[in-house]
Amino acid sequence: MVMRELRYNPLTGQWIMVSAVRKNRPWRPKNFCPFCPGGEETGYGWEVLLLPNRFPMFSFNAPKPESKGFYKKARALGQCSVIVETPEHGLKDLEELSIEQMTKVVQLWKQITEELKNNPHIAYLSIFRNKGEEIGVSLTHPHGQLYALPFIPLKVRLKMENSRRYYNRFKKCLFCKILDEELKGKRLIYENNDFILFLPFFANWPFEVHIYPKRHIQWLTQLTQAEILNLADILRVTTGTLNSLFERQMPYVMTVYQAPFKGECPFYHLHIEFYPLLREKDKLKYAAGIEMGTWDFTYDGIPEENARKLKNACKKIKDKIDMRGKCV
Template sequence: MLFRKSKSVVEMRELRYNPLTGQWVMVSAVRRKRPWRPKNFCPFCPGEEETGYGWEVLLLPNRFPMLSFDAPRPERGGFYRKARALGQCSVIVETPEHDVKDLDGLSLDAMTRVVELWKNITAELKKNPGIAYVSIFRNKGEEIGVSLTHPHGQLYAMPFIPLKVRLKIENSRSHFRRTGECLFCRILREEMEGERAIYENRSFAVFLPFFANWPFEIHIYPKRHVQWLTQLAEEELMDLADALRTATGTLNTVLERDMPYTMMVYQAPFKGSYDFYHLHIEFYPILRDNGKIKYAAGIEMGTWDFTYDGVPEENAEKLRKACRKVVKRIDAKGRCFT
């Protein structure tokens, strides 16, 4: 029998539950229509239909969303669970300037405006009873699959808590019950006393973690125990902007080329109490050397357990050397570790 695509299939948007892993899979037929690096046109530049003029940082609705507040209700029945793909997918246009290559190319004031937007949209979405978690992330580089090169990040406001976040919550809760301390605070203390520390300012620390998956993986932790961006004071937002500029500049210097990466901001979920949790940011750079990609292949894809191609402490030393160059170039507010 020939299967014909109805309009409902073409526009399908729903959540599908994986009973083996406990994950929700976001299904959206609309995503197939995304443009791929259009020539002579950028929808995020000033003066375009969605952007207009007179802005410094901009939050736009994603035109090809995985999640939407008007998502249809899926059909019921059968063995597998489905749910409405309720939520919000947004694009965070970080600057009007098209040719800025990364966050280290923004001024401190411009980067501060970006993290202020992160804070403000988090505060707004926390009020929505249908949202359980907000993911703020950034993809950079053609190797990652970025379809538009204008500097931008993304936001997914989700009706569920992602599996990786649930695992972090479970482990940090267990550690707190055993020891009475925040697991993240303990990790921060361990890393800043060791040879994997890279940079710090008044409020934030940057390091390559003991348990890194990616060769030049970088984490950013606030020194103060907070769960959400909404808890950061004005001076802490500026320090976060400084740490992000320094971290991306370091990644773009360590191999003397632009580093493709994915960045994720991890906050606590919106529903429930998470005093044991800790706001943090993780960068997953995919190069292990210049021109050599660290592929998440057989063992990583099959087991979710990573192999590390090298020695973390040696790569941390390379990052520290790169950091020292970057601190001078961007006039960073903190200090690199030696």
Template sequence: MKELRRNPITGEWVIVSSARSARPVLPENACPLCPGVFELEEDYDLAVFDNRFPALSFDAPEITEEDSIVEKARAFGKCEVIMYTSEHELAVPDMPVKQLAKLIEVWCDRYRDLSRNKDLKYIYIFENRGREVGATLDHAHGQLYAFPYLPPRVERKVNYTREQYFLNGNCTLCDMLKNIPEKNIVKKGHYFVSLVPPYARFPYECHIYPLRHVSYLTDLTGEEKWELAEFIRDVAKRYDWLFEEKFPYMMMLFSAPYNTDELYDEFFHFHIEFNPPKRSKDKMKWMASVETGSWNFINPASPEEVARELREALD
């Protein structure tokens, strides 16, 4: 079964995809992402391929049931796997900047290609690193989900930044970056800044913001993309050095939506969020009732103290 079902209380779409539980079990120590094992027959540098068990797909079946108590829709969309490297042991913190710069170009290519499909409204690129966030494979890779609607948190970001723009005439992130306290900044470059925002939801949350206002990753210049590659590696490396382990995280890219007949250039500011699931080396930050049920986060750590820890991890 694969379909969308709308929550009648919140209006959110829920993706039902029972086929994802049918993933194959490979022999122990066999990585399906290494060249010649399962997914990719030949050696590669970077690669993109369709997820074999997608939650969303272009050929999703039509909805035939007419007597459902909830609204249903086709699970239309796209799910892709994005390979960072063919080297099994090479992770983001230790990758050459050149490799990550090439990865950014791959991300841009996927944005451009999929945005041509007028039925797709949001293209969401992310990486899950570590078993703690559900990653079942250690080989460095990310994923892409292309949605036919705006996911709830994206819609909330769009609505609020639009509202503030019409009230104040400015981008809310641009205003924040002009006044961000130094104690929240992890690293500042020519084009980007990494910081633990004062409003961080997770204890070791870290964001990367372009200093120049851009709404899409594809708006960045070549020099900006290179520095962004440096910043992505820098944040991941600080986690590993601070905790002396391969620290788990969720990395999420937030570009503006597509194909909605609205222009976002003035108010939506492209950004990247790192949300690690731990609050210390040995303790998890569980998403319990308050966070999950009310979407109201309680951060048990001081963002300013965490920023200091991350600064000192490499500096």
């Protein structure tokens, strides 16, 4: 039986995901892509596809581990899936998808959120996207992933704690307040009718950018059809902007932050964060001593100056991408 379990860190309150099967993942196979049409799992005639991860961290059939003594273990109950974003293998990033194709991807995000939201084993759904060899992406066909988790991750809990505290004190959503501040324009990069893209005042990574919906919502399931279209638009613009910044493909991690599935969270706000790895064209921003040791980041540069660079990069792609909004 393959070992798959959760181990609790009593010092931080985190669950550590342990899986022996993960070490067997293939690294960039040259002669075969499992995500291309015509494969054993993919078949033909699809536009976007949800596939089970072959090397999952979580499973609804995960065994119950023995937990004796001081340390605590738990079942790795959940789901790990791959979101294949297009049948086309050679596309490099989301801005190369048509707006219609990108809309189908966002609709799939919404659909899977709806399906998993009522599952009693799932506390939180993380939809994310890794891009670039520097991140450790093992397959280059355009794809994202989802982890349906039986616990709420520490970073999400911290955001909830602080937003709940602010809401109780000021009767206003903390994310909505941040949105109001960023709409003033210093770090605002792009906006359409329903979303804004900005480099936050408190960025960790040199060219970190966030996407906020203008409407106060908690889950992807609450998006209207118009908002789905405009989310697709701003995702294409965001990746296009990052890739035009240094005129090379930007490695990054993208994460969709929704509210947890259990309970009500009127103080929380759906948002998306991008963590790009480059600080200059040929220089990576490493999470080194102070970042790894304390989880507190040093910022290499001035956020407002880097925001100006991103604004210029956004304007450079205006003729390349059919934008539904405007670069600021």
